[in-house]
Amino acid sequence: MTKDKLLKIIELYKTLLSDYPTKELASYEVHPQTDEEFLVHLNWMLDRMREQVTQGKLEKAFRWLGFIQGVLSAKGIRTIAQLREDSRSE
Numbered sequence: 001m002t003k004d005k006l007l008k009i010i011e012l013y014k015t016l017l018s019d020y021p022t023k024e025l026a027s028y029e030v031h032p033q034t035d036e037e038f039l040v041h042l043n044w045m046l047d048r049m050r051e052q053v054t055q056g057k058l059e060k061a062f063r064w065l066g067f068i069q070g071v072l073s074a075k076g077i078r079t080i081a082q083l084r085e086d087s088r089s090e
Contacts, residue, residue: 010046017043
């Protein structure tokens with residue numbers, strides 16, 4: 001996957017989560033209590049991912065992408081087929 005493709009995925013997911021504010025979790029030691037807390041944190045992660053990509057930290061960005069896609073699937077926001085298509089080469 002190229003940097004440009006990864007940035008496109010980030011923008012797609014930012015659009016999907018546009019109804020949620022952007023906020024880091026207060027503590028990584030506990031599970032988010034609500035779907036909203038999870039999605040707000042994902043929105044924050046997407047902003048940080050954009051920075052990682054522009055700084056060339058692709059390995060970390062790809063790990064975060066996997067986490068984000070897992071949560072989007074678990075929360076019923078994207079199907080596995082949609083996630084596969086999101087990541088497919090152009």
